[in-house]
Amino acid sequence: MAARVENLAAAVARALAGIGPIERDLDAADAQLGDGDTGGMIARVIGRMAATDLSEDRDMGVALTKLAKAAAAATGSSLGTLVATGFLTVGKAVKGREEVPWGEWGPLLATARDAMAARGGAALGDKTVLDGLDAVAEAIGAQDTREAVAAAALSAGRRSLVNFRDRPCRMGRARLHAERSVGRDDPGMLALVLLMEASLSPEAPAA
Amino acid sequence: MAARVENLAAAVARALAGIGPIERDLDAADAQLGDGDTGGMIARVIGRMAATDLSEDRDMGVALTKLAKAAAAATGSSLGTLVATGFLTVGKAVKGREEVPWGEWGPLLATARDAMAARGGAALGDKTVLDGLDAVAEAIGAQDTREAVAAAALSAGRRSLVNFRDRPCRMGRARLHAERSVGRDDPGMLALVLLMEASLSPEAPAA
């Protein structure tokens, strides 16, 4: 079983459908120590991605690159730019393919993670979206069905939130308030988990 | 019996002692339709008057002129300037005299009222400080003891508030809101009454 452009489009559509409460929660999380805009920004990114017409696309690389460009056109914020970087990286890696087996997504997310680290300068352990992504990439490595990937990704993402909650933040706007960040979720990591919750809900098995 | 510079100084001192709650009440009254500064301004005027040294003065005209100048130096507000005008007018009228019998104060206040009307352009009936002053001037006309003057002035002032409360204002900042001014005291008229209440309280009879 493999992911195709339809799956991508459906996931984006589900994220859009669920964005309302996510937006508010993320703004609130970012407002604790940052500038309070993560939610509004993510909503804009998802909206722009959802407005991207993928109906004629079969090439996963093309589709992911289009979504990356939609993200990059929607914002220049740290997180949005990292999301665009991640999509672009995976898009390059799967260029020319119509199907990407679920078993490949672990390594693909690891590539995205590394490209995002290179772009943003954060290291694993800094308590950013990268740590969530790292846990997810690791956890889904061995899974080869959509359902298993979704379940593993979700539980790894949620676990990463718990694991990092009581650690200090070392990157981004909240870095200066490392002590105060203890006990609080990183907005980027939280965004990853909430969006996965919205977009990885069950769907009809792909063709 | 007559008013002397000591009476003047004592009245100012009593006004100063009682200014706290008056200041707040007047600010609140002016804030309804005006710019909310009547109290702060009156407090500054009284403060400046009280800081004026009248201890060497025996000439009522000189003392009143000094108080007028103190008011004029403290503010350029409408009401403050009218107060200065009133003091200046009475000061001119009693120049060279050490005593001004209580029986003369009705006509003196009437002169002040007319000078203030000429300076500010308001007419009687416009619901301003002038209407309060007019009522007071009228009421004390026949009295010739300090106690009788004080009692007549106070009750005339209070009555003027009641008489004008339900009439529309036709001058000053509240003029535009004639309908909304109905049911509300004019801040200038209220200032006159509250200051009389503070400064006309019983004192040892003058020499």
Added chain:
Amino acid sequence: MKKLMNKAEDYVDEMLDGLILVHPSLVRDGESGRVIRRSAGARQGKVGIASGGGSGHLPLFTGYVGPGLLDTCAIGNVFEGPTVNSCLEAIRLADGGRGVLRLYGNYGGDRMNFDMAGDLLEDEGIVTTTVLGNDDIASGDASERDKRRGVAGLIYAYKLAGASAEAGADLETVTRVAAKAVAATRSIGLALSPCQVPTAAHPTFTLGEGEVEMGMGIHGERGLWRDGMKPADALVEEMIGRLLADRPEGAGERVSILVNSLGATPLEELFILYRRAAALLAEAGLSVVMPLVGPFATSMEMAGASISLCFLDDELAGLLATPADCPFWKVG
């Protein structure tokens, strides 16, 4: 409401101290230091222009002293007219031997004190004239224009009369130009949140979290209506509509527009307002000359904005374009 200040009583004097330190083209003068004049002093042979008003409106009134604008300004306490003595000094210090125009906003206190100062100066041989700014259309019916308050639009009278005086015109001409500028100017403001007088215990008014007040004065005087907040375009449409309905008789098709912040409203939002205002003026067949957008006349930290229109004929358009220079407004 919090203010960056020390003792409330020192607000105005400490502000003036800072102002003249930063802007050496301005000098404090007068017995109590409540007159701002050009550092070069009155120019002999030029008609002088003296203004005055309460504090709390920077750049108005004090900030407009400079070549092509005012010669002197008498400064009152926050939201109070200047004292008679300051008015008197401002007139004297503006005198360059050809008379002085007293040009200020139509407020009771200011008027009484400038009038008294005029009376006192009669025997000094300084000839004075008076023109009062009355641009605020929300402060009185068109039928009693002379009772209206002066707000941000006063800067047009400063600029136009200032240009006339700088060019060497006589007192009669400068006075005529100032009166013409006032007659050609209309303003209206709206408030979103109050300001607070430094010595006061409370803000000057309260406005609900979702409310806007149309027509509010620059001291918090009540306006025309208070209602739920509306989109910027709708507010601008009402403001421009009211201004054009009150257009001076015989007004031509050239107009200068000032979109002014009352304090807390950011530049971003003034530009959003201007965008719609410009479109409406174009629809009305008017052509915009020298649009001005920024904080020109404020009410300390009040949130809100005002729009002023100054209808120009050839004479006024020419005078508007001539160079002028003060710390907060430079033309040419």
Added chain:
Amino acid sequence: MKKLMNKAEDYVDEMLDGLILVHPSLVRDGESGRVIRRSAGARQGKVGIASGGGSGHLPLFTGYVGPGLLDTCAIGNVFEGPTVNSCLEAIRLADGGRGVLRLYGNYGGDRMNFDMAGDLLEDEGIVTTTVLGNDDIASGDASERDKRRGVAGLIYAYKLAGASAEAGADLETVTRVAAKAVAATRSIGLALSPCQVPTAAHPTFTLGEGEVEMGMGIHGERGLWRDGMKPADALVEEMIGRLLADRPEGAGERVSILVNSLGATPLEELFILYRRAAALLAEAGLSVVMPLVGPFATSMEMAGASISLCFLDDELAGLLATPADCPFWKVG
């Protein structure tokens, strides 16, 4: 919190529409109209200076495009970096054939997007350099200056590098001057009340009625401490004390100071702050050159102020004094 706007999503574009209508020296360019450039275009033979940043800080960043200052500015949404595409266009449009300095504030999003734009431009043959503003001393220890945020003090780098480029210096020199300007500049801000991002449901933070926060960032990032409101002089003393304690190594005795409003704080109160700041600098044996007081870098309607010091040597003092001209700042 109320904003004079229409749809929140249109805040930035409508603002830019108004901006260029009022100031024809500025032109919108780029695929999504998110680059502001000089209307005359890049001058051939001059080193270009491209900046960029989030919206909501006018006059920063966008407002400083003009002779002696920036050539172009890429504009992000409110409090967000500009997109990679806008950064790319801003660099291209600043190019006059002698290379382009990318000069902007040290924020994650801005940096990533300008970096990506640089990567993408490598094969177009435009030589670029980068200097990041990092003047906010409240945003990191002195030991890690390169992690500090850029705030109002960035305008000194604009002015000094802009003067160098305008005088014909090469890219290496302009870059050196910009880096020197950044190294010579320190800022600190304080907030009295929050602002609100147009798309957000709530203000960016809450601050008690009687509270002040020292060291807050221009997006509402938490500061050094939060406490009861203090007199202006006490706040200035702490700010100047912190700035001087962080004085760059080898700093001389000449300094320019910028007392900046974050938005709602009125000019009156900036002058009150300046008064005390000037006295403290004099006490410290420093002489003030070209003091700047006003709204130079804001956070929309946030109440508060920042103070920046730029320590000058002969080279920087000379460059600071040369003419510069943009809609919000004119020198010479």
